Amino acid sequence: MVKGTAKKASNIFVWIILGLLMIALTGFGITSFSGSASQVGSVGSARITANDYARALQREISAQVAQTGRPVNLNQLTAQGLDRAVLDGLIARAALANETREMGLSIGDLEVARQIRETSGFATPEGGFDRAAYEFALRETGLTPAEFEQNVREDVARSLLQIAVVGGVQAPELFAETLTAYQTETRDFSVLRVTEAQLPTGLAAPSEDDLQAEYAANEAQFMRPExxxxxxxxxxxxxxxxxMEIDEQALRDLYEERAELYNQPERRLLERLVYPSLEEAEAARASLDAGEASYDDLVAARGLTLEDVDMGEVAAPDLSGAAAEAVFGTEEQEIIGPVESAFGPAIFRVNAVLDATQVPFEEAEEDLSAxxxxxxxxxxxxxxxxxxxxxxxxxxxxxxxxxxxxxxxxxxxxxxxxxxxxxxxxxxxxxxxxxxxxxxxxxxxxxxxxxxxxxxxxxxPPALPPLDEIRDEVAESWLARHRREQLAAHAQELVGRLTRGTALEDLGPAVTQEVQIRRQDFIPDMPPTLVSQIFQLDSPGDTAVIPGADFAVIARLDEINSGTRGSPGAEALLALVSEQVRQSIAQDVFESFGQALEADVGISLSPSVINAVHAQFP
CATH class of the missing domain: 3.10.50 (Chitinase A; domain 3)
Known part of the structure; x- marks a missing residue:
């Protein structure tokens, strides 16, 4: 079992390496580093070479280009701190490589060879190993076979170490169940709209002082752009x-070219269900007439869909003689047949009748002229x-x-x-x-x-227009804010009556009920924060006021419904949440493990080599 898991993980890492090779260093002219300038740093006995760092930077640049669709250079990566993130990733890999060496964890040459041979990117059309393709791919990325094979060996060893560290991590059952219950909880509540018509005094028009205050307080809102x-x-x-002068003969010639458009025969929107034999078609029609099956049932029984039998618009000449006569010989029947068609006995369904059209030249002339x-x-x-x-x-x-x-x-x-x-x-x-x-x-x-x-x-340049130029706009802004405030204040007054024993249904017209509402649901024509505020209420009977632009809402929590346990949907969600929690914990554990390794053996970096690598990038 462990061997199978290790093989699966190692195959994944070979694929990762191969994918990275395909995008590294292509077309950027990054030179190889050697001699004293070949090492960016080390973690214990594991070295981080300048070439490793250059390739990792180029991979990040390529990823940024693919994501944004725009050219990206190293200066832009540095401004975002991504160069350091790339280096941190290499340090983490080196720390794990050092640990695998200390533990004596490795794989043999036969396993490395098997991993490479089974990589489809290096395969011939017949399924064998393509040595030329293998060497070409490595040559394009500046790697020797020995370097690539060592990378495979180290990545598989790291995968084995990762499996050993986090392979047994499981999500706490209570934690996953709590998250699932939170996500699947629903609530029932009642909603009362408070509209402008319900305001005791209505809305007064703004005074000059109101407009001046609104104008002064919202200069940014009224500012005109550049x-x-x-x-x-x-x-x-x-x-x-x-x-433009248009020749009448040209108009008539164009009309003749469009004759089929302006003069169309009667058409039908048809569906055709074909049977292998007349006997089967007659049996199907009998079940249809007896009410034992619908036309859609017959289609499904043939293993077809309505799209399969749809013929679209059909004129009489499009059908064979018997079928054309049967289909176009009546305007009363929806189901016709069985009748012999070009493909065998068929039952037709007429979905619509499109009358013949005849548009004379005089009616079409204006459009043609234009x-x-x-x-x-x-x-x-x-x-x-x-x-x-x-x-x-x-x-x-x-x-x-x-x-x-x-x-x-x-x-x-x-x-x-x-x-x-x-x-x-x-x-x-x-x-x-x-x-x-x-x-x-x-x-x-x-x-x-x-x-x-x-x-x-x-x-x-941007400018604030004088009040006299935008008086209507300022008045509209004041009214919108004032309306919202007045509606919210009146709604709060009504809530006060609820606390004194008045029922919500007695406060205004048409209280509506919402049931089985989930946290992520959205209710049309209601304030967008309504659902989130309902889920902030603690007990049935609690109320909330949600202001809106044209009306305020009084919402009363009626029922808290616990998530359904045991249903297929709930069990599937529980499994998904459990896996997400497990992966999150495993990631945290492995990151902590890596940080402990780095702290234990120490990190050595060479700023001069790092700068030399940076200098190679345009």
Missing amino acids: MRAVTYAWVRPSMIMDD ELAAEAARRAIDDIRGDVDDLLAGGATLEELAGDTLMELGTIEWSPGSDEGIAGYDAFREAAAAAREGDFPELLELSDGGLFAIRLDEVI
């Missing part, structure tokens, strides 16, 4: 399409692209572009989040954000085939 004053020249197909006009406008815009580029290259201003071409001039005070007019286009927003004062205008494309060029005139 704005960019932008002048732009642009042209879109929709701006010039009305000026389509051709838009295409012509896009071509016209494309035709002026070269002239506009030449004008801009010659120093023409945007104002001159608007005077000499199809483009129109406009201005906008833009800030991130603006989406009106030209700011509705991603390309404009990106250009406006990147523009600098003094930049020469550049011709850019819009997503609908339009063109534009911009000029940044001024960067307007």
Whole structure:
């Protein structure tokens, strides 16, 4: 049993090593270290080489690139403290390697060879060992076979030591059960909404002093962000399409091309259930007519799904003669058949009847004209692209572009989040954000085939508008806060009546009940903190007031339901929690073991070699 466990763990470590090899040092030109500059440090007799450290740093850089999708360099790792984390990981590995040596824990050459031969990354298509692939992978990562094989030996030994240290760790049964009971507990409670209509005096309009106080207390809320004053020249197909001349013959030709779209025969939304023989189909129809089975039951009995039998929209020509006549010969029957189809006896179900459509040219002409006009406008815009580029290259201003071409001039005070007019286009927003004062205008494309060029005139710093300019906004803010406060205060008054014996149901209209609510549940149209506050109540009958923007809530705890014991769901959760707790304890135990080893034998580091490794990275 121990041997089997050790093999499984060692295989895992070989895979880890192989995975790390595939990403280490590729394409970064990290040189090998030798001589006196070859050792970053040591823990006892276990050495941490400069090459080990360089490879570990490169693995971390590669992982960061994969995670963020952006280039990452060593300076960025250092700023986040990740270089130290990488080194700490190597120190921990070295401490374990030193301990395995002290204990005499190792594996033989035959086991190392078996581990490598059984690694699929080094296998031939026939399943044998590919020596060339093995040596190529090691060569790409700067390792010799001897170094890699020693790594395999040490990692398997470390895995055996880890199994010995934490293999017997188990989660305390009471602890796991307590966590599971906490997670599976549910609560029943009643909810009463307190709305503005229930306020005894209603909400008064804010006075001038109220507005002044609101304005002064919330300057950050009313502050306008940095704005960019932008002048732009642009042209879109929709701006010039009305000026495009459309040939009537072209319209008629397009109508003819779309004939199948404008003139469609009657269609049915059909499902077809095919049987091997007519006798089986007739027996199925008999059970259907007798009410012994539904069409869905028949589909399931054939081992099919509704998706398997769905034919979508079907016209009469799409079916064979007998089937077409049967299906399209009636508008009353939902179930048709059995009837012979192209695939054998079948029972059809009609889900909908789509009437034939005939759209004459005169009705379609407006849409067709708009389509051709838009295409012509896009071509016209494309035709002026070269002239506009030449004008801009010659120093023409945007104002001159608007005077000499199809483009129109406009201005906008833009800030991130603006989406009106030209700011509705991603390309404009990106250009406006990147523009600098003094930049020469550049011709850019819009997503609908339009063109534009911009000029940044001024960067307007963030500013607080005068109260008179945003009076309505300040009033709305005051009313929202005042409403929330008044609703919460009135709800607290009602709770006071509860303590004097009034029932919750007598305090207002429509008390609602929520049952079997879990800690992680969310109740729509209720304050988001409602459930969490219910679980903070101690006993049935306790109440809580939860303020909201448009109403406050009085919630009364009615029942605390202990987690269900013995159900498959609860047992599965208990097993999951037990395993998570076991893994957490095992991790803590092993980390403590490693720290004790480091403290026992001592750590030696060479700052000069560490700096030399860092200097090799771009």
